[in-house]
Amino acid sequence: MKKYKFFNFLLPFLGVVLLTLLLHWQKAPAQSSSIHLTMGNPSGAVTNTSYPNNYLLSKSQYALSYNNTTRIPNWVSWQLNNSWLGSTPRQDDFRADTSLPSGWYQVQGTDYQGSGFDRGHMTPSADRTNTVTNNSATFLMTNMIPQAPDNNQGPWANLENYSRDLVVNQGKELYIISGGYGSGGTGSNGTKYTIANGKIQVPARTWKVIVVLDTPGSGVSGVTTNTRVIAVDMPNSQGIRSDNWKTYRVSVDSIESNTGYNFLSNVSTSIQSVIEARIDNL
Template identity: 35%
Template sequence: MTSHRIIASILFVLAAAPAQATECPTLFLGGRPPEVAQESLAAKTRPLCFKAFSVLHSGVTRTALWSAERLTRDSVGDARSMERVNTFKAEMRLPATERAELSDYSRSGFDRGHLAPSGDMPDPEAQDESFSLANMIPQDPDNNRNLWAAIETAVRDLAIRSGEVYVVTGPIFSGTDLKALRGRVLVPTHLFKAVYDGRTRRAGAYIAENVPGFGWKAVTLLELQGYTGIDVFPALPAQAKASLMDLPVPRPRAAKSTPSNESAGSVAWDLAKRAMKVWQ
């Protein structure tokens, strides 16, 4: 299947019904999984539960449309004691015609980028499951290893401070000039990570282009739904979706010593925007 046919499927295939509710409600805010509000995205979707995260997989893009996690102070503490062991593998619960294979990513120039990060996984079983290709997207290597790793770290730090956060991560496929690995696995143009802080009861989302660099922007959940066609936290009232929390600023690895409690509303945030050339 060519990339043009894949794109056409995303835009026009409306026949398939949305996936049924998942069997892992504790991973979702209010027990409600993200809802696909854009009907065309629902084609060939299958919910998959794992020990520490859940995904809604698309047989059209051969990636997940979202991953969902609940991070706590204890789970992040356990994850930080884990040594990473790479066990990338195809997801055998998916039909062969709908799943990504290791060969799709081989010599593609893209990383197999985690949606639910291995660094969030609190035990060996959960970490092993995180390497399922159902939890992967084709990701620019510089983006994956620098900006996105810093965003993941910032969210884990928030979970330590707050005690509990809910996180939904996923790809955005914007425009019509899209790439596909071997004509099969669609390459996202952007990535998002939505966060709900259980202490402040506020939410927001990071969006970044799937390109090298340290550019990103913060958006409300309402704005995010406009980009993605997905209501990431359907249990939240409309007012909460329309307001933006102070997202923690992701720090380049060279700046890890910078205090981590500076927020998007602070003077430090304005300085960070200038230094990092935040994408607009």
């Protein structure tokens, strides 16, 4: 009888242990499910409709936090190395993202027409040229923000080109996060706070954080206090087309302060404190 009493005594504890293991097993995939979130999930986005303004969309080509109020991404994060680059032409198939939860408005490829703002890619088309499928995925409207043409086609585009040059010509691997913040931008038709009859909000600023790894495949372990991190914060406005992107360099800490996000959260805090305070000067 003592044996059974002892077993009955242990049973509740075994239940707690099993439940803990089960919960851990359920949570683990969310932490490691995307190569594009190697450096962290800046806003703790989750694929749960209870959080419509911080909804995680994890795609093969990039990951993003979608905001169902602003109807633009809070941020988009992606890996860039030579394996993503090839000779696939630009697909230009701007379209709604049908993977959004049922009942949510799906921004249409035509919603930016006449607004004075570009359909501004976060993950650039030219960063996904290895296959037609991967290039086409960058034209989903959940990967877009309303971007002033002079911003999008000027210093923003030049930084995108520079980033690819680091990969192609120097063999680097990049982890890139970009987005916008604030309210109201100035496009070719003047200042607007929303477009598409109020459906889509226009950010005042565009930002980007780029972690430059010398050794592709090294992941978080490849980040040291010497790792180069490029961070920029640009006005979402006209009149900056000829500006050098380097004039908009800031610290990661500065962007965190302006957005409330926690970048590079998978990197040790001792390393973060060094590289996030530094402003790139190369």
